[in-house]
Amino acid sequence: MNPSRHRRLGVTAIAGLVLLTGCGAQVREDPAAAPSTVVERCAEPVPYPRPARTVTYEAGSTDKLLVLGLADAIRGYVMPPANPPVTESPYADQYARLELLSTDLLNRELVVDAGADMVVAGWRSGFSDERGITPELLDGLGIQSFMHTETCFNYPGFPEQVPPLEALYSDLDRLGRIYGVPDRARDVIASYRARVAAVEQAVPADRARPGVFVYDSGTDRPRSAGSQVPPTDLLRIAGAENIFGDTPSRWNEVTWEAVVDRQPQAIVIVDYGDRSAEEKIQFLRSLPQLQGVPAIRDDRFFVLDYNEAISGPRNIDGAEKLGAWVRSLPPTS
Template sequence: MSMTSFLHPARRRGVLGSAVAAALVLTGCGAEVERDAGAGRVTVDRCGEPVRYTLPKRTVAYEGGSADKLFVLGLTDHVHGYVMPPANPPVTESPWASEYAKVKMLSDDLLNKEIVVAAKADLVVAGWNSGFSDQRGITPQILDKLGIQSFMHTESCFNYPGHPERVTPFEALYTDLERLGKIFRVEPKAAGVVDGLKKRVQAVRAGAPKGRPVPVFLYDSGTDQPFTAGRQVPPNDIIATAGGRNIFDGLDKRWAQVTWEAVAKAGPEVIIILDYGDRPADKKIGFLKSSPHTRELPAVKRNNFFVLDYNEGISGPRTIDGLEKFSRYLRSLER
């Protein structure tokens, strides 16, 4: 995850509808969802906080994970546009490239309040510290005051102050799809998508190599000190489900800076390279092969490198594509 991405809806608005309005209470993903027929709103949890949503028609998505979640649910007509920082891979490489082409590219900068106000957005989908940011002045609370709804990725709620929500990264993906399905009133579609993803995950788990999990290091960036994945982000679930062990799964964090000494001590036999930005994967591999900190690592000596696309490493449906690819790679290795 880039440092940019690491840094990478409306709170209850209006009043309740008529007292005679019928309310249907549904449960799913551990969240209570209330339909208020009179007001045309649904109540869905946002990082542990119940929030009432009207049906969005001009959604702004930040980064590929947000847009992909909307597109996989068939919600292109509800998306006004997207914000995609230049470090992200081109949208033309996405399985939903044709859907990206139907909506507006609003900016290649970081998400900010001015962009979403100018777009007349009625919903912003992003992660906490990845899109939403106190430092940049765009938070759910700020948008609430502007009458703009917001949806935060459940995986990022781990860092969100005040209303923390904590589930494993894959469960967070399923949760987001189900919650978005409720917000956009496409629950059957969301249920089908989630069921399909779960079946793919289960197939990988069933076919994972038996025996000792291979130790795996994810290399995001950094030369003086490496930036890597803790246990609260999708690569940790990718590695574990495929039959490996993230050497930093003991870090109760999302993305974190560690030391080369800690990497060397763990002796990774496989290195995942997170591919994004202006430093291609082959440059990162070249650094690891030449650095005195890493050139003697088992993974480096055996040339055991796996390249994970940025959008397969952040919360979104492409995470499961990355899981399947990494699973095939692990099974191909001579153990």
Template sequence: METDTAAPKQKVKRCGETVEYSVPKRAVAYEAGSADKLFSLGLTEHVHGYVMPPANPPVGESPWAAEYAKVEMLSDDLLNKEIVVQAKADFVVAGWNSGFSPQRGITPEILDGLGIQSFMHAESCFNYPGHPERLAPFDALYTDLERLGQIFRVEDRAAELVADLKRRAEAVRAAAPEGDPVPVFLYDSGTDQPLTAGGQVPPNDIIETAGGRNIFDDLQQRWTQVGWEAVTAAQPEVIMVLDYGDQPAAEKIDFLEKSPHTRDLPAIKKDNIFILDYNEGISGPRNIDGLEKFGEYLRSLDR
């Protein structure tokens, strides 16, 4: 897709801050959510490479596997400044406190000082210091695609993509089972304390749109630790298990079936376990794939 690299700078939001962008030519994406957003907008020619930590399932499983094959895999570790500088990147896409991290010395502010543009997933912006922004997770996905469309001057393509994703999401919402929403517990990881999805991450919107209720939707956080007592008290009828590349869902399910905290839950007794792919659970266009699968799953449940 042709883009106008000689165009004047474009003012676009980066979380709650307005930033001037020129069209990137050597973008680096951290994790598949970032890369998928760029590839789904037809921007492969502007992507130099990607950084993919071990948690991420193989890129060959992506709908954009052919696009991944056209760019460089720069590292299988966490994002850091050295990787970005060595790649001569002019643009980095990541989330706050996931890819970007003050502790690891790579933040938008640091990259600004190096003359490297950056963009953050809006879903991760609600606790960004100085320039927070709070959007519901699906709205954040649509906003990212629109903003990336502005940065790369492919606004029409972005609008078309967003309209299609919204149409698919609304079709799932319209087909949701009648009656009270199904209580759902997302299990990410953890044995002493489970890591789960609060109200600020995509699985919350996947669950709600499909006709369920995230039992921790009242927690205004992203991924967060809770107590097993709270899980037991909520009596979830469905458990959604996040499937990592380096922590298979089968191991997590085995734990849930044996743990005294969870083995007597309705979801375990009825074997109501849904596996959500990692890249359907982090912010990216595959959120809607996960939504469609979970919607079909809920409609098939015998309550």
């Protein structure tokens, strides 16, 4: 991909688009004629007219708009079935007033049929070359897009590497500017920073940080968290350490041998998918190769909700819960 190519200028392509209605022809307003705010999409500066019909993918995207008071700007949301039900969300009342557009993966037809003027998702977490829905393609259709900064780590042409929690704050700031609520965004970010600081301040200064294995999924080879996803930051804030936090990646496959070599004192289970958290725990307990691992021997497990593990406002809840749990663990020898 050529970074010098101005893909974002595709928004002007709809200037002359005519929508046929039963009463005749209606010309859709040209977004390029409206005032725009230039905001980074990963590392690419993009001019954004203010969106009004946003399609969001998964709860991380939707929650970011809801905490900014932008429910009225959401056309609808897409929620694959592996996600926890929105009825369990702290924003359940607001979700009840939104339209669930699909329980499938994000795709171009869905976005076009919804009449979206904006899509909020992540790179390889919603947007995908393989499925034919990318920011570049949407630019050509005159549909804006915003990507979670946390997922920009390996975005072709415009990568951006930011610590996961800072990426959350960056997203809220950028979305606040795009949707015209920058003051609200600043207030939310300040409140989150204060809550995170309180968790960090509660960590005993003289206590060794326990090593923690983050188990996402996988049987033959476990899938775990690298340096570029929220659980690594949440554990650090809580006073612990991700045993694979030195791996420069997002979610990736490791080996059981590597888990054993790093001797985690505790295990965090990411709760989502076809297997329940308890089923994942029982599976780990049953593995012969893990029987000598301190986390298994001492039965130290913590269940992290999926939406506390992906980029979104609930990361802060996850940090607070993890902080209390880590402080409850016996000191490591």
